Amino acid sequence: MQQLVSRFCGKQSGSDVGPDGLDVLLSTGADARDDCAVYDIGSPVTLVVGSDYIRGPKFILHELGLLSDYDIGYYLAVANISDIAAMGATPIGLLSVIRYPHEMDDAAFRHVMAGIHQACADLGTLNVGGDIGNAERLILSGTALGVCRPGKVLKRSGASPGDVLCVTGPCGLLGAAVAYFPKRDTFPRTLPAETEQKLLDSWKKPRARVAEGRVLAQKPYATACQDTSDGLKATIEQLMRASGVGFRVNERDVPVDPAVREVAELMKVDPLALTMSASSDFQLAFTVAADDVPACRAEFTASGLDFTVIGEATANGEAVLANDHGIRPLPGVAWKHQKSDISLLASSTEDS
Amino acid sequence: MQQLVSRFCGKQSGSDVGPDGLDVLLSTGADARDDCAVYDIGSPVTLVVGSDYIRGPKFILHELGLLSDYDIGYYLAVANISDIAAMGATPIGLLSVIRYPHEMDDAAFRHVMAGIHQACADLGTLNVGGDIGNAERLILSGTALGVCRPGKVLKRSGASPGDVLCVTGPCGLLGAAVAYFPKRDTFPRTLPAETEQKLLDSWKKPRARVAEGRVLAQKPYATACQDTSDGLKATIEQLMRASGVGFRVNERDVPVDPAVREVAELMKVDPLALTMSASSDFQLAFTVAADDVPACRAEFTASGLDFTVIGEATANGEAVLANDHGIRPLPGVAWKHQKSDISLLASSTEDS
Numbered sequence: 223m224q225q226l227v228s229r230f231c232g233k234q235s236g237s238d239v240g241p242d243g244l245d246v247l248l249s250t251g252a253d254a255r256d257d258c259a260v261y262d263i264g265s266p267v268t269l270v271v272g273s274d275y276i277r278g279p280k281f282i283l284h285e286l287g288l289l290s291d292y293d294i295g296y297y298l299a300v301a302n303i304s305d306i307a308a309m310g311a312t313p314i315g316l317l318s319v320i321r322y323p324h325e326m327d328d329a330a331f332r333h334v335m336a337g338i339h340q341a342c343a344d345l346g347t348l349n350v351g352g353d354i355g356n357a358e359r360l361i362l363s364g365t366a367l368g369v370c371r372p373g374k375v376l377k378r379s380g381a382s383p384g385d386v387l388c389v390t391g392p393c394g395l396l397g398a399a400v401a402y403f404p405k406r407d408t409f410p411r412t413l414p415a416e417t418e419q420k421l422l423d424s425w426k427k428p429r430a431r432v433a434e435g436r437v438l439a440q441k442p443y444a445t446a447c448q449d450t451s452d453g454l455k456a457t458i459e460q461l462m463r464a465s466g467v468g469f470r471v472n473e474r475d476v477p478v479d480p481a482v483r484e485v486a487e488l489m490k491v492d493p494l495a496l497t498m499s500a501s502s503d504f505q506l507a508f509t510v511a512a513d514d515v516p517a518c519r520a521e522f523t524a525s526g527l528d529f530t531v532i533g534e535a536t537a538n539g540e541a542v543l544a545n546d547h548g549i550r551p552l553p554g555v556a557w558k559h560q561k562s563d564i565s566l567l568a569s570s571t572e573d574s
Numbered sequence: 575m576q577q578l579v580s581r582f583c584g585k586q587s588g589s590d591v592g593p594d595g596l597d598v599l600l601s602t603g604a605d606a607r608d609d610c611a612v613y614d615i616g617s618p619v620t621l622v623v624g625s626d627y628i629r630g631p632k633f634i635l636h637e638l639g640l641l642s643d644y645d646i647g648y649y650l651a652v653a654n655i656s657d658i659a660a661m662g663a664t665p666i667g668l669l670s671v672i673r674y675p676h677e678m679d680d681a682a683f684r685h686v687m688a689g690i691h692q693a694c695a696d697l698g699t700l701n702v703g704g705d706i707g708n709a710e711r712l713i714l715s716g717t718a719l720g721v722c723r724p725g726k727v728l729k730r731s732g733a734s735p736g737d738v739l740c741v742t743g744p745c746g747l748l749g750a751a752v753a754y755f756p757k758r759d760t761f762p763r764t765l766p767a768e769t770e771q772k773l774l775d776s777w778k779k780p781r782a783r784v785a786e787g788r789v790l791a792q793k794p795y796a797t798a799c800q801d802t803s804d805g806l807k808a809t810i811e812q813l814m815r816a817s818g819v820g821f822r823v824n825e826r827d828v829p830v831d832p833a834v835r836e837v838a839e840l841m842k843v844d845p846l847a848l849t850m851s852a853s854s855d856f857q858l859a860f861t862v863a864a865d866d867v868p869a870c871r872a873e874f875t876a877s878g879l880d881f882t883v884i885g886e887a888t889a890n891g892e893a894v895l896a897n898d899h900g901i902r903p904l905p906g907v908a909w910k911h912q913k914s915d916i917s918l919l920a921s922s923t924e925d926s
Contacts, residue, residue: 255659257656257721257800257801263620267615269613272609304608351624352625357627359711363671363715365717368610377602379608464606526650
């Protein structure tokens with residue numbers, strides 16, 4: 223049974239299929255239980271594909287019982303599809319790798335899968351395969367695929383000095399939740415129930431910015447784009463390095479979510495630092511030529527979407543925060559993995 | 575920098591690009607460190623994609639110091655690319671997910687990556703991205719992508735009664751190695767050095783049958799195909815269920831590797847059972863219409879490849895082993911994961 227998974231008329235865009243519509247048919251999905259998923263692609267296309275492993279330590283909120291098995295499945299799918307959104311592509315499928323410990327019962331496993339399937343459905347795509355089996359502990363990894371029109375992909379490397387820096391919404395909520403809940407009972411007071419719920423919902427109901435990415439890719443607005451899944455500071459620094467520019471971020475323009483502010487006040491830290499630190503948010507940070515901002519905003523508004531301008535690209539190769547008193551380094555702690563200077567492309571081919 | 579990764583003229587086939595050559599360009603690879611890898615596909619194509627997690631317990635030989643970090647990286651890549659070979663596709667890239675424990679030093683990590691890169695190079699493809707970072711223990715997972723001409727993909731579901739069942743080589747070596755080495759010092763004697771080396775080399779130098787898969791897909795020879803990474807018995811049973819047929823395997827025709835026979839004799843088990851039991855081999859098991867066997871063999875021979883006919887598909891829905899005395903169930907223990915009756919496609923979408 224073939225299934226049409228993309229004609230560029232998905233519910234995110236609402237547009238009709240044009241003469242350059244790209245048909246992508248899923249001809250072998252997860253139900254076939256074959257060696258691989260199979261797509262038939264009927265016309266020239268740009269294919270994007272990325273993998274994201276979900277770290278165990280990230281799921282401290284699951285270990286505390288605040289996130290369900292369903293929630294972590296949902297999160298896994300969104301985290302992977304967010305990388306597709308960041309390229310301006312339309313997701314066409316997710317492969318999920320779920321390895322479970324012996325003590326995980328069938329109901330719990332089904333809940334993980336149900337969360338994955340619901341997230342795929344919410345983002346207009348589907349789970350097309352993967353790998354399930356035993357492991358010493360729960361392991362969640364995924365690979366998402368997407369397509370866009372040839373040459374329309376959004377990369378991290380295209381920002382030029384003078385481009386404005388934008389973000390699709392406030393960052394830091396997921397990081398604030400991880401900062402708050404494990405130490406909840408050690409603070410002098412707890413946060414209001416509605417604030418706690420908002421923090422938890424950032425993990426339970428994350429949203430990949432697929433619609434925003436597609437708007438950005440449809441016309442040549444975005445010069446560079448990345449999701450904020452490493453936190454806003456790390457994202458800005460990565461865009462900076464990839465594009466060979468600097469960024470001046472305006473302190474007063476960075477959106478700070480009220481819940482993040484409340485956690486920061488309780489923890490006696492700078493709200494802006496908590497907003498910009500490591501946090502597995504799925505906003506998009508992108509750059510647009512200054513002249514294109516009004517047209518880009520009009521497209522966003524027409525689709526019921528929004529973004530905030532928070533700064534601009536500079537020529538000096540530094541990322542700084544500016545306010546009325548001057549400039550300082552970007553606040554917060556950027557996520558960086560231990561061996562980040564060892565590329566996946568390690569050129570060594572020595573034998574062991 | 576764009577890189578041509580497939581024009582159907584790779585070193586496996588040696589054939590020229592025909593007028594229907596499929597250009598697949600990798601325009602964003604691992605070196606770009608973007609959100610995803612990006613391919614530009616210039617013509618209609620069938621895309622295949624699969625994920626394989628490498629189980630920790632499988633790597634008992636690594637824990638025993640018999641396999642190096644390089645070896646397990648090499649194995650990870652081959653295991654994933656084997657699924658592409660089983661579909662008759664040409665690999666166009668691998669995404670690798672490598673999560674390492676704190677105590678793994680940079681040199682060890684580089685060796686894992688070097689193994690991955692060498693396997694990709696040996697199979698005519700490359701590592702295009704993935705995910706690296708910390709975890710509580712070493713975690714190895716991957717996703718491989720491949721392409722073939724539209725409609726030429728090999729599935730598990732096409733075998734008909736009367737088709738002959740073939741395998742590209744002896745199975746069970748990797749399973750025999752795992753059966754032997756951990757208990758090596760408990761046997762009355764050890765195996766000769768050259769036998770031990772052959773058993774170890776099955777893990778250290780595995781080969782995905784990319785060339786064989788491509789020959790099978792080039793002309794409509796194979797009616798069904800699967801790799802034997804779950805072991806030969808499980809593979810035959812899966813082909814049987816997918817195609818809705820039975821299989822009669824001829825005991826005298828099943829190739830038994832001499833090293834597997836030696837391990838079986840030492841363990842006092844049936845060599846055929848050890849050959850067919852769970853073993854992460856990467857042979858291809860496939861079916862061919864009886865009339866096509868000579869032409870198919872000629873194509874294999876012309877490419878320096880070989881296969882063995884071990885039985886035929888029947889209409890009765892059972893997998894049996896036949897010899898001069900009659901028939902019996904297929905020997906061996908088929909690999910089966912604990913929750914194999916829960917599909918990746920779990921239709922439940924209940925909330926938690």
